[in-house]
Amino acid sequence: MEIFDDLLKFTVVDIIDVILVALLLYYVYKLVKGTVAINIFIGIVIIYFIYLITETLQMKMLSKILGGFMSVGLIALIVVFQQEIRKFLLMVGSTNFSKRGKLFKQLKFLKTEAETETDIAAIVNACTKMGTSKTGALIVFEHNNNLDFLTTTGDEMNIKVTQPIIESIFFKNSPLHDGAIIIENNIVKATRVILPVNNEKTLPQRFGLRHRAAVGITEKTDALALVVSEETGQISYFKDGEFIMFKDTADLINMIQKDLT
Numbered sequence: 001m002e003i004f005d006d007l008l009k010f011t012v013v014d015i016i017d018v019i020l021v022a023l024l025l026y027y028v029y030k031l032v033k034g035t036v037a038i039n040i041f042i043g044i045v046i047i048y049f050i051y052l053i054t055e056t057l058q059m060k061m062l063s064k065i066l067g068g069f070m071s072v073g074l075i076a077l078i079v080v081f082q083q084e085i086r087k088f089l090l091m092v093g094s095t096n097f098s099k100r101g102k103l104f105k106q107l108k109f110l111k112t113e114a115e116t117e118t119d120i121a122a123i124v125n126a127c128t129k130m131g132t133s134k135t136g137a138l139i140v141f142e143h144n145n146n147l148d149f150l151t152t153t154g155d156e157m158n159i160k161v162t163q164p165i166i167e168s169i170f171f172k173n174s175p176l177h178d179g180a181i182i183i184e185n186n187i188v189k190a191t192r193v194i195l196p197v198n199n200e201k202t203l204p205q206r207f208g209l210r211h212r213a214a215v216g217i218t219e220k221t222d223a224l225a226l227v228v229s230e231e232t233g234q235i236s237y238f239k240d241g242e243f244i245m246f247k248d249t250a251d252l253i254n255m256i257q258k259d260l261t
Contacts (some may be wrong), residue, residue, distance in 0.1 A: 031101040041235060070172035082083050083121055117185045119161050120256045124249050127235050136230030138180040138210045140195070141260060145221040147182050154193035161186045170228075180213065180225075198241070207236070207243075214238040224259055 047066065054063035067071060123139060131136050139247040140147070155176065159165055169191055170177045179192040195213035214225035219241025237244045237252060239259060246252040 021198060031233040034073075115154060118183060118260065120188055120253050122163040122261075123166055123183070123226070124235075124253050124256070126163045127226055128249055129163075130167060130170055130228050131233035131235055133169055134230055134233040134234060135167075135228065136177075136210060137226070137228040138195070139166070139212075139226040140180050140182045140193070141226075141256065142184040142189070143180055143222045143224065143260060145223065147184075147221065147223060149194065150193050150217075151182060151190035154182075154190045156190050157188050159188040160186060165177055179211075180217075211236060211238075213241075215241050215243075219243075224256060226256075 008213055041057075047069070051063065051165070052064040054066060082261040083168045095142070118141065127137060127139070167189065167199070168174060169181060176191040180195050181188055196216040197209060197212045198219065208231070210227045210229070214227050214236070215238060217223050218225050218238045222240075225238040227238065228234075235252070237246060237255065244255065246255055
């Protein structure tokens with residue numbers, strides 16, 4: 001009877017509480033998905049549920065041990081999930097929420113299907129062509145985190161993405177070829193952007209400053225990055241601060257499309 005009484009006392013505030021917790025867990029999972037941290041996240045969730053069960057069953061010794069772990073675990077979580085926490089706070093504080101339609105983009109997991117507006121094929125084809133002439137390039141795809149704090153370091157643009165546009169921007173004699181470009185919803189929003197460079201990770205010798213900049217921006221935000229090496233002409237793809245392998249251009253296009261949705 002007490003259980004039914006508790007169910008009858010379920011209010012609108014309780015429903016909102018459940019929805020907010022679900023959203024919080026979704027965003028945390030989204031940030032750690034595809035990284036090593038996902039296993040740590042799942043382990044913490046399992047331990048927490050075991051702790052709740054032991055508390056309910058009044059298993060004093062086990063609940064005390066787990067309770068002690070949970071009480072001091074916050075500091076460990078901050079250390080382990082440092083990059084993920086930074087991304088989460090940037091996502092929460094992003095001005096993307098204030099833009100029209102961005103709120104629904106943040107809640108796109110409610111949709112059955114989602115597709116990126118960006119012409120990924122045109123960008124990858126441009127990179128492939130630039131690779132044959134060993135034209136260096138650094139392309140950043142804005143995802144959920146707003147990158148307006150970086151556009152001010154370069155030249156703000158509003159150009160529709162096409163293969164010739166991408167190639168002309170990075171043409172060696174072009175005044176816009178230095179630095180990175182930022183693309184959002186099939187629009188080049190900035191060129192000659194200065195990105196934070198990561199000097200902590202040990203990267204292969206073939207990776208230069210463009211690659212370190214790609215690592216830096218993708219580990220600090222949820223952006224994606226493509227790099228065309230000026231030395232080898234090889235295309236590199238970066239996500240979550242890591243170099244992502246791909247089979248061919250078709251596989252790369254599908255991979256970026258999936259990561260942007």
